[in-house]
Amino acid sequence: MALRHAVLAALLEGEASGYDLAKGFDASVANFWMATPQQLYRELDRMESEGLIEARLVRQERRPNKRVFSLTTAGAAALAAFTAVPARPTALRDELMVKVYALDGGDGEAVRTAIAERLEGARAKLAHYERIGARLLDGRSEEEYLAAAERVGPYLTLIGGRAFEQANITWAEQALLVLERRSHRTG
Known part of the structure; x- marks a missing residue:
């Protein structure tokens, strides 16, 4: 998947500035896609030149x-074409997992x-x-929201993001407990 697909998906919410998209990524797609503002602005320029998006200038009085x-x-x-292609299985590449795997020969x-730190980050x-x-949800039940919302994709990805972070929390708590127990056994 390319950054452009995440940008196109984010623009389903309506028109937005580069700043709004960068800020909105944190609130909308950060649970499944990360991009720096620099990457985002470069991609916006490419997408505009390719005709995938269009820009209009908004004049502001006290701001640029x-x-x-x-x-x-x-x-x-x-x-639409991107969503029609089957998704490839996720490949996990996690530096922390390599360090944990090497734990017995490294700096415990x-x-x-x-x-x-992973635990605290996942909780946050x-x-x-x-x-x-x-x-x-804005005061509605999940069932009410999913039945009436114009778009359910953002909420469904949010559910996935929550499940991912909950799994990180569960794993980190268990790993720390195992390491604590082992330190008492060897100490």
Whole structure:
């Protein structure tokens, strides 16, 4: 998958500036796609030159003018074509897992610290996703939202992001417990 597909999907929400997209990535697609603002701006320029999106200039009085982007017919067709192709299985490439695998021949304390950091990061992300979920539901039950929402894709990906972070939390807590028990056994 290319960054452009994530951008096209984000523009389904409506037109947005590069800044809004970068900020919105954190609130909408960060549970499955990461990009730096620099990567995003480069991709927006490429996509505009390829006719997948179009930009219009918005003049502002006390701020610099900004460009806002929207999907073109070609962009919508590219997104539809992308969704029609079967997704490849996810390949996990996780540096921490390599360190954990090598734990017995390495710096156990450093690995334990890295696991604890992963745990705290996963808890923070999960809390962030819960806030996003509450904002999307806006007082409705999940069932009410899914029955009436114009778009359910953002909520379904949010569910996936929450499940992923919950799995990280469960694993990290278990790994730390095992390491704690082993330290008492050898200490």
